[in-house]
Amino acid sequence: MNVKISTSLDGLKDGNDSIRVDQKGRGTFDTIMNKIKLLKSIDHPIDGFTVTVTDRNFHLVDESIVDLAKEIGVKDMAMDFDLVRSIGITTESCVEKILLLRHYAHQKDLNFYGTWETPFRNLMSNSWLNTPHAFCPAMEGKTLEFNVDGSLKTCGHTNTVVGSSDTFEECFTPESKYSQLIESRLPGNNDFCKGCEIEGSCAGQCQVTLESSRNDNQLVGRMCQLMIATTRSLINEYLEGR
Numbered sequence: 001m002n003v004k005i006s007t008s009l010d011g012l013k014d015g016n017d018s019i020r021v022d023q024k025g026r027g028t029f030d031t032i033m034n035k036i037k038l039l040k041s042i043d044h045p046i047d048g049f050t051v052t053v054t055d056r057n058f059h060l061v062d063e064s065i066v067d068l069a070k071e072i073g074v075k076d077m078a079m080d081f082d083l084v085r086s087i088g089i090t091t092e093s094c095v096e097k098i099l100l101l102r103h104y105a106h107q108k109d110l111n112f113y114g115t116w117e118t119p120f121r122n123l124m125s126n127s128w129l130n131t132p133h134a135f136c137p138a139m140e141g142k143t144l145e146f147n148v149d150g151s152l153k154t155c156g157h158t159n160t161v162v163g164s165s166d167t168f169e170e171c172f173t174p175e176s177k178y179s180q181l182i183e184s185r186l187p188g189n190n191d192f193c194k195g196c197e198i199e200g201s202c203a204g205q206c207q208v209t210l211e212s213s214r215n216d217n218q219l220v221g222r223m224c225q226l227m228i229a230t231t232r233s234l235i236n237e238y239l240e241g242r
């Protein structure tokens with residue numbers, strides 16, 4: 001059985017419990033750690049965890065979370081910034097934290113990633129000369145969600161309906177909503193992204209992120225700044241051989 005188990009864990013106890021609480025407002029760190037131990041005891045250890053960083057736990061997330069990942073025994077650790085609920089953290093400080101933790105995680109032989117890495121990864125491993133590619137698998141046409149009401153969506157998180165299971169074949173015709181959505185997201189077709197320095201490797205980021213920030217230009221601007229600044233820094237690091 002090839003099932004991977006991962007969880008959210010937003011730092012050590014102080015960092016996690018400052019944002020991830022239960023319905024009664026109690027911190028969830030101890031519960032998450034207990035479940036991680038339980039899974040390990042029945043030979044189904046978790047494979048990794050994701051750290052969400054906001055204004056509230058930003059200063060509490062540091063190298064110690066990488067040390068905890070090693071202690072738990074996972075190979076994968078992801079970190080992303082919740083810019084929707086965070087207006088107090090700057091792009092520069094986010095990039096600084098990414099580089100610091102990425103470097104430390106690699107020293108400890110851990111995979112460390114986040115959505116901020118996707119344009120850089122696309123730049124390093126894909127070329128439009130060989131194969132089309134996109135920021136998210138949904139926009140590469142790799143995922144399709146079948147819902148109980150018969151609707152089809154490009155992934156499990158989006159609100160955009162692209163077809164119906166009753167007329168499944170029609171979903172893939174050139175005029176279909178699905179084809180047109182993907183067409184509209186290709187480099188050169190999205191007015192918002194035209195001319196951006198990472199257009200080919202980012203091309204509008206994730207569809208769900210776009211939906212959730214559609215009416216908030218400031219938020220979209222901050223997300224783009226983070227994506228561009230991180231990609232530049234990762235390219236610099238690569239060129240410097242670090």
Ligand code: SF4
Pocket residue numbers: 192193196197198199200202203204205223224225227228
């Ligand atoms: S960073 Fe922003 S403007 Fe640039 S390609 Fe990505 S979504 Fe478009």
